[in-house]
Structures are given as structure tokens and as C-alpha cells.
Ligand SMILES: Nc1ncnc2c1ncn2[C@@H]1O[C@H](COP(=O)(O)OP(=O)(O)OP(=O)(O)O)[C@@H](O)[C@H]1O
Ligand SMILES: O=P(O)(O)O[C@H]1[C@H](O)[C@@H](O)[C@H](OP(=O)(O)O)[C@@H](OP(=O)(O)O)[C@H]1O
Ligand SMILES: [Mg+2]
């Protein structure tokens with residue numbers, strides 16, 4: 001772990017060494033460590049507004065964490081030094097800058113590695129990582145809806161869906177997830193013929209009735225927090241028989257408005273069991289190689305413990321999580337602590 005090297009003397013003439021937060025114990029020679037953790041961030045304006053809220057900035061400062069904006073008009077190598085780089089920029093140029101920087105500075109923690117994030121930028125690879133989870137001994141079964149990727153030729157979609165045996169209705173989702181509003185333009189298709197009106201590349205995912213409530217499972221390192229959100233309403237047989245066509249629907253479930261206090265059927269609103277979420281979080285961190293993400297999970301209507309993962313988001317709207325400022329600052333400090341311990345033990 002690199003010390004930040006700023007040595008100064010406080011009023012008691014006690015040597016004070018500016019070091020990363022991990023070095024919170026007294027240094028040899030009696031110098032008292034004044035801890036400081038430098039976190040460089042590369043985020044969009046929208047993300048800075050939603051994530052770097054005053055309560056986070058204040059608490060970070062109290063905990064000795066400096067959050068420093070990375071200037072994308074200057075070479076990254078001329079900025080810093082950083083202990084951690086936090087980012088959510090999708091451009092290939094930025095990914096290359098970050099990878100080159102990390103080659104030169106392996107001691108800097110990158111949250112999260114671009115090649116791991118890329119898995120979530122495609123709705124096929126996103127769920128491929130979780131299609132074979134075997135968590136049934138942990139209070140429930142977690143799977144993914146059947147889906148079909150369509151790369152081109154809209155006219156081929158009805159036949160492809162019939163051949164794949166997918167059950168209507170289907171949710172049509174852009175294949176690429178790149179942070180643009182287009183990647184969130186979803187539609188619900190009620191009949192096969194109408195599918196030829198869709199615009200590939202896309203993924204067609206079987207719609208699973210789930211009582212109109214979705215569970216957002218936020219994961220920050222080893223911390224897991226689940227909230228309820230309003231979701232699309234169920235589609236019953238009558239709806240299917242009396243509707244044709246493909247209908248765009250607005251972004252649902254990412255609104256901050258939680259459904260946690262709504263008057264809901266307990267069978268629908270009951271949260272997934274904690275042991276299941278803990279096991280799921282551990283599995284996904286390992287499989288995805290990520291520490292900052294959330295999972296959209298639904299419970300199939302009428303079942304007690306059959307869950308579907310329908311979406312995974314990198315660095316989502318943590319600012320909507322109750323108490324996120326405490327969770328996130330502790331997460332950053334824990335990274336520094338574990339690096340410091342590795343330094344001490346040569347681990
Ligand atoms: N297979 C499905 N079955 C039932 N409902 C679904 C399914 N897929 C999506 N939905 C509904 O559509 C909403 C949006 O889907 P999804 O989360 O995949 O889109 P998104 O653009 O990635 O959203 P965000 O990233 O903002 O969470 C879900 O919150 C849920 O309400
Ligand atoms: O925290 P939830 O409720 O899940 O909402 C998030 C969405 O799931 C993400 O898809 C958004 O990220 P992108 O808009 O970059 O895809 C993300 O946008 P953000 O990165 O601007 O916060 C959030 O809207
Ligand atoms: Mg979602």
C-alpha cells in the first residue's frame with residue numbers, strides 16, 4: 001500500500017503521516033496516522049447528481065475519504081495518486097485508459113474491472129452467468145426466464161419464436177445495455193405475428209407473472225439490501241386472448257418510489273429469504289467478478305419460492321438505497337483495510 005507521503009507535524013510536534021485510511025493503527029515511532037483514502041471517480045453528470053449526494057460527501061470527509069473527480073481532458077497518469085478508482089463510463093476509449101493505467105498501477109483498486117462490467121452490457125451474457133444457479137437448498141429456486149436473442153431480420157422472428165417454443169407474452173428488450181435511454185426501451189408482445197414489427201438486435205424474454213411487485217437486490221461488496229418496487233402488472237389469459245400487437249411500456253421499477261409501504265398481498269410482498277439472498281450475492285460476486293451491482297428478481301405468482309432474475313445492473317441507483325452513504329463509505333474503507341492487511345502479511 002502506497003503511503004501518501006505527506007508528512008507534517010501537528011501542534012504537539014507529533015509526526016503525522018498522511019496515509020490511506022487502512023493504516024488506522026499508530027505507526028511505528030509513535031507517529032499517529034491521520035488517515036486519508038483517495039477515491040478518484042469517473043461518472044456521468046447524471047450519476048454524480050444521483051450518487052454523490054451531500055450526505056455521502058459529508059460522511060466520506062468525516063471518515064477520511066477524499067472523493068476526487070477524474071478530469072477526462074487530462075492524462076489519468078498525471079492525476080492522483082489514487083487508492084481506488086470508481087467509474088461508470090461505457091466508452092471503449094475510457095476502458096482502454098483505465099486498463100493501461102491499471103497495468104502501471106496494479107495497487108489501485110478499480111471498481112469494477114471493465115471486462116467484468118462488459119458482461120452486463122449485453123442482455124444475453126448478462127443472464128448467461130446466472131442461468132445455472134443451484135441454490136435450491138437455500139430456501140428457494142432461482143432461475144432466469146427463457147429467452148431468445150434475435151440479431152436481425154424481423155420477419156424471421158415469429159418463426160424463430162415458434163421453433164423455440166417460447167410462451168407469450170414476451171418482453172422485448174434491446175440486446176445492448178449502454179446507459180442510453182434506447183437501451184431501456186422495452187415492449188410487451190401479445191401475439192407472434194406482431195413480433196415482426198420489432199427492431200433487432202434484441203432479446204425476447206418470456207413474461208413471468210409476479211403480482212406486480214419486483215425485488216431490487218442491491219449489492220455493495222458483501223452488503224446486500226433488498227427493496228420492493230412496483231413492476232408491470234400480471235397478464236392473464238383474458239388479456240392474451242383479447243390483445244394483439246406490441247406495446248412499448250415506460251421505465252418501471254427504477255423509480256425511487258418504493259413499494260415497501262404499500263398495502264400488498266403478503267404472499268406477493270414477502271421478501272426472498274435472507275439466506276437465499278446471501279448465497280445469491282456470494283455466487284454472483286464470484287461469477288460476475290463485480291462488487292457494485294443490483295439484481296431485479298421476481299417471485300413467480302402462485303409459488304412460494306420460485307424466483308426469476310430478469311435483469312442485472314452495474315453500479316445502479318445506490319442513492320435510492322436507505323442509508324447508502326454508510327454502506328458505501330464502509331465498503332471503501334474495508335477495501336483499504338484488506339489491502340493494508342495484505343501488505344502487512346505479505347498476502
Ligand atoms: N421476464 C419478465 N417478466 C415479467 N416482468 C418483466 C420481465 N422483464 C422485465 N419485466 C418488467 O419490466 C421492467 C423492466 O425490465 P428490465 O429491468 O429488464 O429493464 P431495464 O431497462 O434493464 O430496467 P432497469 O435497468 O431500469 O432496471 C421490470 O422491472 C419488470 O417490471
Ligand atoms: O437502481 P435502479 O432502481 O435499478 O435504477 C438504475 C437502473 O437499474 C440502471 O439501469 C440505470 O443505469 P443505466 O441508465 O446506466 O443503465 C441507473 O441509472 P444511474 O446509473 O444513472 O443511477 C438506475 O436508474
Ligand atoms: Mg431492471
Ligand SMILES: [Mg+2]
Pocket residue numbers: 311312313
Ligand atoms: Mg437494467
